[in-house]
Every structure is written in C-alpha cells, then in structure tokens.
Amino acid sequence: MNLTPIGTIHSAFVQAAGAPIQPYRAEDSLGTVEIFSPYVEGLRDLEGFDRIWLVYWFHRASAARLRVTPFLDTVEHGIFATRAPARPNPIGLSSVRLIGIESNVLHIAEVDILTGTPLLDIKPNIPLYDNYPITRCGWFDRVAHDPVVADARFERSDLP
Amino acid sequence: MNLTPIGTIHSAFVQAAGAPIQPYRAEDSLGTVEIFSPYVEGLRDLEGFDRIWLVYWFHRASAARLRVTPFLDTVEHGIFATRAPARPNPIGLSSVRLIGIESNVLHIAEVDILTGTPLLDIKPNIPLYDNYPITRCGWFDRVAHDPVVADARFERSDLP
Numbered sequence: 001m002n003l004t005p006i007g008t009i010h011s012a013f014v015q016a017a018g019a020p021i022q023p024y025r026a027e028d029s030l031g032t033v034e035i036f037s038p039y040v041e042g043l044r045d046l047e048g049f050d051r052i053w054l055v056y057w058f059h060r061a062s063a064a065r066l067r068v069t070p071f072l073d074t075v076e077h078g079i080f081a082t083r084a085p086a087r088p089n090p091i092g093l094s095s096v097r098l099i100g101i102e103s104n105v106l107h108i109a110e111v112d113i114l115t116g117t118p119l120l121d122i123k124p125n126i127p128l129y130d131n132y133p134i135t136r137c138g139w140f141d142r143v144a145h146d147p148v149v150a151d152a153r154f155e156r157s158d159l160p
Numbered sequence: 161m162n163l164t165p166i167g168t169i170h171s172a173f174v175q176a177a178g179a180p181i182q183p184y185r186a187e188d189s190l191g192t193v194e195i196f197s198p199y200v201e202g203l204r205d206l207e208g209f210d211r212i213w214l215v216y217w218f219h220r221a222s223a224a225r226l227r228v229t230p231f232l233d234t235v236e237h238g239i240f241a242t243r244a245p246a247r248p249n250p251i252g253l254s255s256v257r258l259i260g261i262e263s264n265v266l267h268i269a270e271v272d273i274l275t276g277t278p279l280l281d282i283k284p285n286i287p288l289y290d291n292y293p294i295t296r297c298g299w300f301d302r303v304a305h306d307p308v309v310a311d312a313r314f315e316r317s318d319l320p
Contacts, residue, residue, distance in 0.1 A: 001280075003249050004248060024292075042239040043241070044237060044238030045238055048241075050296045067204065080199075080283070081284055083283055087281055088199060088202070124298065125292070126300055127291075134211050137286050138205055
C-alpha cells in the first residue's frame with residue numbers, strides 16, 4: 001500500500017499555527033492545486049462540480065498519537081474521534097469549492113490546507129453520497145464553537 | 161508515504177459484482193470493523209457520533225485508469241470526476257452509520273464496502289465540516305438514478 005502524489009496543493013498557509021481548521025472557517029482562503037502531468041487526463045468533466053473532496057497527506061504532522069486534545073476542546077479524545085492530523089495514517093480530507101480549471105491547475109476556495117501538501121486523490125463531492133442526516137456528534141456537540149485557528153500542537157518540531 | 165492498515169472491514173460483499181454503490185443505496189447492509197489492538201485506544205469517545213467516515217484501501221481494484229465509464233453513466237469521464245475504485249491512489253471513502261462499539265469491534269450499517277477491505281483511518285462525520293450547499297454536480301446531475309449495483313469492471317481479474 002504505497003502512495004504516489006498526483007499533485008501539490010498551494011495555499012497561503014505555510015505552517016499550522018494560524019491556519020484555519022476546516023473549510024467552513026476558511027471562506028476567504030483561495031488556493032490552487034497543481035496536478036502532475038501523468039494525471040491531467042483524469043480531470044475530464046470535473047469542472048461541472050461545485051465542490052470536490054481533496055484527499056491529501058499531512059506532510060507536516062507529528063508522529064501519530066492515539067489520544068489528543070483537539071483545538072476545540074480542553075480534554076483528550078481518541079484520535080479517531082477527532083480530525084487532528086497526528087493520525088496513524090496521516091490522510092487529510094477537505095471539501096473545497098472548485099472555482100475553475102486551467103489545464104493542470106485547479107483554482108479552489110475555502111482552503112484549510114497547508115501549502116506544499118501532497119495531493120493523493122480528488123473525488124467529486126456529491127450530496128447524495130456524502131450528506132446524511134446526523135443528530136449526534138459526541139464531544140463536538142458539547143464544546144463552544146468560538147473562532148479558533150490551528151496551533152503547532154500536531155506539527156513536527158523539526159520543520160522551519 | 162507508506163500506509164499501515166489499522167483494521168479490517170467485514171461485510172456481506174465478497175466481490176464487486178452485486179455490491180451496493182455508496183452507503184445511501186446500502187440501507188440494510190450491516191457490517192463490522194475490526195480494529196487492530198495497537199490502535200484501539202484511538203477509538204475513545206467515538207461512540208457518541210452517529211456516522212463516521214471510513215477511509216480504506218480498494219484492495220480488489222484493477223490498475224488505475226484515467227478515464228472510466230462509471231456504473232451510473234454510459235460515457236467516459238475522468239477518474240477524478242467519478243467515485244470509481246480504479247484510481248491512481250486507490251483510497252475509498254464512505255460515511256457509514258455507527259451502531260455501537262464493543263472493545264475493538266465497530267458495528268456499522270449502510271455499508272457499501274467489500275469484506276476484507278483494509279481500513280486506513282476513521283474520522284467523525286461532522287455536518288459542519290462535511291456538508292455544504294451544493295447546486296452543481298456535473299455529469300451526475302444529468303443521469304438517471306435508477307437502482308443499480310456494482311459489476312466487475314473495476315475489479316482485478318486475477319481474484320477469486
């Protein structure tokens with residue numbers, strides 16, 4: 001199970017500290033996705049979709065931890081009950097808005113991803129497949145959702 | 161970028177032919193997720209969430225193709241404009257319903273995943289993070305959504 005990057009995500013965020021957590025907090029954040037040439041043919045007909053899932057590698061994440069205190073809470077939870085990047089397989093997932101495509105470059109908005117992030121996959125975001133009625137969200141339902149940005153707690157300490 | 165399975169997904173579907181495509185077509189399909197012991201601590205507090213994202217490896221998928229004719233259409237589209245499994249990085253994504261957790265076993269419903277699938281990650285499905293207003297879904301908006309199940313077109317031909 002080896003991965004090959006199919007492109008690179010470019011954004012205004014060079015490090016975790018100060019970056020938005022999740023696209024819904026990143027309304028004004030624009031970015032681009034550069035798709036490597038062997039994969040450009042796979043973009044055909046993607047432009048008709050409002051939103052796309054980007055599946056990517058958390059390249060600046062610290063080693064995996066099984067219990068973490070997420071940005072929104074003050075107590076620990078299991079890593080799989082959070083969206084923190086310090087995961088056993090550091091795979092990230094964001095639904096971003098697709099503005100347009102120019103040859104091998106995707107213009108995107110609502111970007112919560114650090115610049116230089118290796119892209120692994122793109123999937124169309126289809127409400128019928130992806131949006132379900134959900135009433136219970138565990139610890140997430142019990143915390144305040146004040147404005148918050150990321151800090152360095154899940155980032156490798158050996159990076160510039 | 162190497163992946164390590166954190167568990168195995170068990171379902172009623174041994175091969176693609178006849179399997180449901182997407183959880184919304186798999187209402188009555190139950191399954192389990194067996195989490196390997198080094199990762200069980202990461203499940204803490206997951207039980208409070210109605211639905212979870214399973215991120216997994218399409219272990220029976222054929223080699224990547226950049227243009228595919230998906231199950232729902234009769235013409236080709238770029239692989240990234242579809243959810244077909246024959247992807248450059250064969251990573252699957254399904255939002256399944258979490259029924260309960262017994263030690264290292266998750267009981268799940270609305271399962272569209274083949275049995276024996278290696279699990280890579282679990283994330284809580286949080287509407288605020290994952291559900292966005294979407295009005296345009298490209299080719300998907302223009303096809304009929306008749307009852308349909310998968311066939312073997314994206315499956316390796318050397319498998320039982």
